[in-house]
Amino acid sequence: MLDPITFFVSQFRDLLPEKPEPLRSFLPRPYRNAAVRFSGSSIHAFEERRALVEEAGLNVFSFPARKIAGCDLLTDSGTTTMTLEQWAAMVMGDESYGSNEGYFEVKEQIPITFGPEWEQRDELRENFFIFHQGRSAEHNFFNLFAGELRKSLPSDIKGLSNELPPDLKTRIESRIKGMRRPYFIIPSNSHFDTTEGNIEDSRLIPLNLPSPEHLEKNRDFPFRGNIDLSALETLLDTVGERVPLVYLTITNNTGGGQPVSMENIRRVRELTDKHDIPLFFDACRFAENAWFIQQNEPGYEDMPIPKIVYEMFHHVDGFHISFKKDGLVNIGGGMAFKDDGRFTQKYPDFWMKMIDRQILTEGHPTYGGLAGRDLKALVEGLRLVTSQEYLDYRISQVKRFGAKLESYDIPIVRPTGGHAVYIDLDRFFAGTETDDEDLKGIAFTALMLVAGHRLVELGLYAFGKLKDGKEIPPNPRVNFIRASVPRLAYEDQDLFSVAEAVRVLNDYKDRIPAVEVVYGRDLFLRHFKSRFRFKL
Ligand SMILES: Cc1ncc(COP(=O)(O)O)c(C=O)c1O
Incomplete structure (x- = not known):
């Protein structure tokens, strides 16, 4: 007994x-x-x-x-109750205009949270850009990217391929109206509304390709946020030259805050590799996505969250993020390009334009529209969020x-x-x-x-x-x-x-x-x- x-x-x-x-x-x-x-x-x-x-x-x-x-x-978004550690860090905020303390701490924290591949390798080439929130990162990025694409466009680009399935063709054409040709398509599992707005504002075409399970509303399906792989494959096989970038929103906000599986991320990487296209995350809820992978995807049940995050981010060339979600802060955003990623290889000078934009619209790149104390709170938030x-x-x-x-x-x-x-x-x-x-x-x-x-x-x-x-x-x-x-x-x-x-x-x-x-x-x-x- x-x-x-x-x-x-x-x-x-x-x-x-x-x-x-x-x-x-x-x-x-x-x-x-x-x-x-x-x-x-x-x-x-x-x-x-x-x-x-x-x-x-x-x-x-x-x-x-x-x-x-x-x-x-x-x-x-931005409604998180912060921890005492965050408030305490805020009190210690360094409000210097250039190269404040929080900037160095954030730079140090990025590879700790997202994986060592996100460390800045080149002394000069900045690979992480602070903005005051996610949409500001999106707006500046898509604006610059659209300009870049127009410069590099071959003059003989044809109309939309007839091999596209009628449904996809109609959906793309409905977005083209009024746009000056030539045009490019940015597919995603589902773009968030401001992302979609910023893509359109830059005269690019946002295209949502949610997985078929996404529409089966009555059935439990653990990764309802997945992208429709076969639609993406068809798109890339038929009009791949018009797709300069593929996006995955993790978790998929528009579709129900639903996660994307590692398998789906990996398969999208394979498709984008085949067509030499960079892959980006809209990474606002990356930690929540990792948790779902741990709970529901075979092979990940015993893996700690930080390791799952590293694996997710291993597959992408860049990401933009609103830290108002999984940064656990009330304000903040950012954008990152992997140093040896496909995006940096294709557009090696792009980072300089991002810095110019930061200076023009946000302030010195080392604070990016945030107060020094906000950066301190962010570092603490990133430490907690993967626990x-x-x-x-x-x-x-x-x-x-x-x-x-x-x-x-x-x-x-x-x-x-x-x-x-x-x-x-x-x-x-x-x-x-x-x-x-x-x-x-x-x-x-x-x-x-x-x-x-x-x-x-x-x-x-x-x-x-x-x-x-x-x-x-x-x-x-x-x-x-x-x-x-x-x-x-x-x-x-x-x-x-x-x-x-x-x-x-x-x-x-x-x-x-x-x-x-x-x-x-x-x-x-x-x-x-x-x-x-x-x-x-
Ligand atoms: C998936 C996603 N992307 C981008 C954004 C935009 O971020 P922010 O609100 O910081 O501008 C949001 C905001 O809710 C979002 O949920």
Whole structure:
């Protein structure tokens, strides 16, 4: 017979099974609050929020954050609660204009986090560029890259190949309208909306090639973020000369915060090698992607996260990143080119143009639009983000939130992604009299604001377009509400209160009104700017 202490130890251990049930909290958080912020508004203030929602034109971006009594799940970007180590490092920020302390620490940390291949080998040639956020890195990069491509273009480039399957051809041609030829295509598993906007703004063509499983919304598939390898292969085999760069977004934000498998990354590398094309990551959630590989891809179950990250980044020639996600900071972005990567080989002087751009738009390259203290916080964030205990808790919390919604029969994209739960509006409204023109996703988020929580529509309005007075849904069709979970900010109880409000909408979905657009329906990136009103 066991002695009583050993008996109790074994009982306590049984509370922590390998795969905990999502709705029972066996695991305490691996951290505790060192400071808290009171929301400053009452959950009971429904009428006040109703008035504010209407004043904001039902646009979630315009609603005052201070009036959100519940969870602000608008984004996981820049909303991280920082650790004491980060705050302490910030106090030690060095605000020198040139070559501040944080710059050297970040440069040192990059190869530690992403792998030794990302160390700067050439004394002069900078290989890592700091920007104030991800989109600024994207904007400057694509602008410069488009200029570079135009210079090197052969004069006899032909029209789009007839060998392209009609679907791919139509999708590419729909993007070409109004562009001055010649043109180049940048495929990805799915570009994020600003990335897509920046590519288009540079007169290049963004092309999303999500894997077929991505569209099978009812089935669990562990790597729903994968790129469609056969579509990519066809594209490269038929019009490869028009594809100067291939992108993988890890995790795939647009498609549900879904991971990309190592197998998929490796296969894309093989295809790009065959066609001599550089491969880049949009690496915002690289650590979360690595965690999914560890949990779900055979052969990686015993590999530590940092090693998986090294392997992922071994396959690419460059990446851009918003540190507001897996940098665990409130501001910051960057871009890196591998010293001996294909991109640097093809465009050996490109780094100099990046530096000129940094100086013109951000400041000295050694701070890149950030304060010295921001760089210090980033170094601490990069140290923490690949730790097993942080990632285990982070992603299991998102999973528990998803499971809670599902327990109320709310249709979500399965399995849940790393940073957000996506509610599938097509399935949510199935069986009701709903037309795409009703924009019920906008009504959904407006009602959630009245309830006290902020979510965002990423669907027919965010990604669709107005054409000849009619709404054209995105192709491939996506129609989601995204509930992003800020890092280290909320407890399960908070997220469960969001699920309760969604349950009410689900119970009375027939009563969710249509909305009409009163401003901005035909604007570029319209969902940030439009105003709506309920059709009551
Ligand atoms: C996948 C992805 N790429 C790029 C960006 C842009 O980064 P930032 O918000 O720092 O400009 C985001 C932001 O949410 C993102 O999720």
